[in-house]
Amino acid sequence: MTERSFGWLQPATVFAGIAVCLVSVGGAVWWVLAGAQGPIERARLDAIPPYAMNAMKTDARPRLLAIDLSDGSARYSVLADDQLRLGDADRGFTFGGSVAAREQVDDLVIRLVAGTADSDINPQLTNLGIGYVWVTGANEDIKARIDNTPGLGTASGNDRGIVWKLEPAVARAVLVEGSVRHAIGPPPALVPPGAQDRQLQIGESADVRWRAHLNGQTLVPVADGWQQVFALPAPGGTVTYELPSFMPWLLPIQGLVLLVAGVLAAPAIRRPEVRDPAKTARRAATLSELA
Numbered sequence: 001m002t003e004r005s006f007g008w009l010q011p012a013t014v015f016a017g018i019a020v021c022l023v024s025v026g027g028a029v030w031w032v033l034a035g036a037q038g039p040i041e042r043a044r045l046d047a048i049p050p051y052a053m054n055a056m057k058t059d060a061r062p063r064l065l066a067i068d069l070s071d072g073s074a075r076y077s078v079l080a081d082d083q084l085r086l087g088d089a090d091r092g093f094t095f096g097g098s099v100a101a102r103e104q105v106d107d108l109v110i111r112l113v114a115g116t117a118d119s120d121i122n123p124q125l126t127n128l129g130i131g132y133v134w135v136t137g138a139n140e141d142i143k144a145r146i147d148n149t150p151g152l153g154t155a156s157g158n159d160r161g162i163v164w165k166l167e168p169a170v171a172r173a174v175l176v177e178g179s180v181r182h183a184i185g186p187p188p189a190l191v192p193p194g195a196q197d198r199q200l201q202i203g204e205s206a207d208v209r210w211r212a213h214l215n216g217q218t219l220v221p222v223a224d225g226w227q228q229v230f231a232l233p234a235p236g237g238t239v240t241y242e243l244p245s246f247m248p249w250l251l252p253i254q255g256l257v258l259l260v261a262g263v264l265a266a267p268a269i270r271r272p273e274v275r276d277p278a279k280t281a282r283r284a285a286t287l288s289e290l291a
Contacts, residue, residue, distance in 0.1 A: 047160050048079075052132050056081060059185035060171035061203075062131025063094065067109060070137030076109050078130065080172075096205030100226040101128060115145025122151025122166060126181075127227075129203040131170030136161040172203035173241075175232065184239065193236035202228040202241055212241035 052064060056079070063080045078094045095101035108125060111118055112133070125133075134157075135146060143162060147155055152164040171183030175191055177198040184191060184200075191200075191214070200212060200219065204227060212219040212230045215237035219230040230241070 047136070048134060049157065049161075049163055052134065052163055052165075055131065060131070060169065060183055061129070061186075062166075062170045062172060063129045064132040064134055065105070065109070065125070065130045066134045066136075067113070067138075068136050069113070069142060074109055074113050076105070078105060078128075080129075095128075095226070096207065098205040098226045101205065104128065104226070105130075112146050112149060113142060115142070115148060117145075117148045117150065119150050121149050125151075125166055126170050127225075129170060129172035131166050133164045133166075134161055135164075138162065174201050174203070175199070176201055187240040187242065188238045189240075191232070191236055191239050193234055194232075196234045198232045198234075199224070200230040200232045200239060200241070202230075204228050204243070207243060210241065210243050212239065214239050 048064070048066070055062060056064060061081060063078055066077050066079055068075045080094050104124060105128065108121060108128075111121060125131075133146070133152065135143070138146070143155065146152065146162075146164065149164075151166055153167045155162045155164050157163050169183075171181075173184050173186075173189075175182040175184055175194070175198060177195050182191075199222060201224075202210065202212075204210075206221075206223075206226060206228045210221065210228045210230075212221075214233065214235070217233075219232065219241075222229045222231050232239075
């Protein structure tokens with residue numbers, strides 16, 4: 001009694017496993033890069049006036065508070081840099097997940113829409129780095145209420161939305177000396193000499209990972225509300241600040257994990273079992289005798 005070895009199946013099994021891996025990994029990469037598609041998706045806010053969008057990308061990098069009153073309730077989103085999609089702020093990008101900053105914006109939106117005309121609305125928006133307020137779906141009464149807020153510039157826009165620009169102009173990263181705020185550009189930034197007790201406000205959520213230097217000298221962080229602040233000594237020079245991030249390594253690591261998962265999920269490749277015909281014949285004879 002002999003058995004035949006179907007060795008020709010092995011290449012087919014290998015190719016099938018490779019195809020499954022490629023399809024799985026390719027689909028995962030496409031999903032990561034293109035994003036999930038369906039009835040719910042993030043839409044780009046093209047209705048924002050171009051000058052406001054361009055201002056958000058300047059060295060001052062002011063944020064924009066977008067308030068939607070279309071359905072009778074106040075919904076808002078804080079937009080920054082090129083994050084011009086509804087939902088970005090909800091994912092924690094705008095204020096780095098700071099609960100205190102979001103609660104402060106909640107209160108500011110309520111007061112703006114109610115038309116309280118508080119004199120401290122402008123300073124609080126400035127402290128949050130918000131330089132523009134964009135409102136859609138507001139009636140004439142609400143527009144008049146917001147327009148009465150001290151520190152909001154002349155409204156401009158159309159039927160789709162109205163924009164107010166804060167006065168004076170807002171910058172996210174500033175050098176604070178008493179009640180005076182000096183805007184600084186992105187790092188490395190030149191700062192003039194000044195008082196001994198001045199501060200550098202980054203305009204981002206406080207995080208122990210933030211690092212700042214003046215002429216190579218490490219700056220000491222200062223606890224000051226929701227945002228990251230550093231004590232800045234009197235000498236002038238070049239200021240640098242950064243938040244070390246592991247994000248550049250995240251995508252390759254995810255790809256490696258998906259590749260390993262695809263390989264483990266692929267059909268097992270088994271070599272055909274090769275049996276000794278003599279042993280097989282003796283085993284069959286033994287079983288026939290026992291029967």
